[in-house]
Amino acid sequence: MIKVDNLSLTYGRGDRRVVVLRDLSFHLNVGEFVTIVGRSGSGKSTFLDLIMGLIQPTSGTIERRKKNLSIGYVFQRPALLPWRNVLRNIYLPLQISGISREDRRRMAMEALEKVGMGYAAHYLPFQLSGGMAQRVAIARALVQDPDLLLMDEPFSALDPMLRENMNVNLLRLWQRTGKTILFVTHSIDEALILSDRIVLLEEGKFLKEFEVDIPRPRGYETFRTERFTELNRIVRAHLPIQPNMPRIPSEDEDGVSDE
């Protein structure tokens, strides 16, 4: 569906030149669920922005195999407009595309049903919990029936239990709709439960790619399987320890050395 070749992005010039992404090559097949795992500031969200076409690369190419590939985007925060009710938030993309009033209401309602929130059509965003709001944001991204869904750490603000629940719900949704999903997270657990493939991104470079061979369908019990634990250990082993992170000295180290 998408093929990325030698993609680089730099900001500034001369001494102020900052390399955000360097020489990334990547492909995404139709119907695949791929997750990019990386720390904060590793360039994950920027990569999604490039795929979306919101920014242009400094060098390299992004080849879309389909003309007019439609893309839905789910952000880290739900970004629901607070003055619009749930239904009107969901049909915003349709309104922007010029779809008629009746059609957009029908399509928005269908998308809302897909995320199991048909009952909340007339709620205002402040009446929703974090998980509900993010489900509405997913429905908004699905409303135009996009070929590709980009998800930028959509559950990172949720508590761990709710996050697990959202992961399982997303899996069910993905199985039902067959969408191609490119997901970004810093949680290895999340990446393992969801994906067919995991790509590790560190300081703007792809470090390693893993096939996730945990059988589907996956659910809550998958978190407790041996294969899940084993893959978790393997992926973690490839994550470099950050050398510049400040640390608290241990008891046998002299924390005050200037005297």
Next chain:
Amino acid sequence: MLRNIFLKGLGFAGFMLSIWLAWHLIISIFAPPAWLFPSPSMVYQRFTELWEVEALQPHLRITATEIVIGYLLGIAGALLSGYPISQIRLLEKVLTPYLIAANSVPLVAFAPLLILWLGNGIEAKIVVAALIVFFPATISTITGFHAQSPIYKRLMRSLRASKLQRFLYLELPSAVPGILAGMKIGAPLAVVGAVVGEFLGTGLGLGHLILEANGLMDTPQLFVAIILLGMIGIVFYMLIMALEQILLGPWHNKKRR
């Protein structure tokens, strides 16, 4: 909603009643002469006298016209200039210090100049009211248009919204609280602007009625004019509050909680 309006109305009635009682109390304790501090009944009597001979209505009409037109012009000017200023960084950088400076100058000081330029008619008073409303409302409008979170801008970009769509679906609605704040600040200022304009000339308007009553030591008439001005201000403010409720509704109620 209805319960809310009823409670607010009840609160307002209670407030007015306590002022009326306090007024009576002052009269009965200190017994001041009528030319210094008339009783409520004397003021009411003067009001009915003036009303019956239609001595109040033309003044009330003219002042209300000045306030409403001046206010609307000031707000329209604030909206028309606030949006481009908020969008063009250079314009904002250059103009904001002057807007703030102009807002700190007592604009009523310009009133004599405006009367000199525009004559003694209604026009000069409308311009004074409009000017006095314009500056704070513009600053509020600019703040309002800056009030969007970057994530919404990103959302609009990802949805490939046109400039007009961004304005209609994001920028304008998110600026509404700021614009309404400016409108609320502007409402009493429009009353001040119109009355100050009237103080400086013309034979019409509640400001003129105040000056006339002062000259004749007709203190009950002075009170009638002041109370009427206060009532215009309150009605005006309540209309804007109603507009706020219609435009922002439950979203705003949540924000205030």
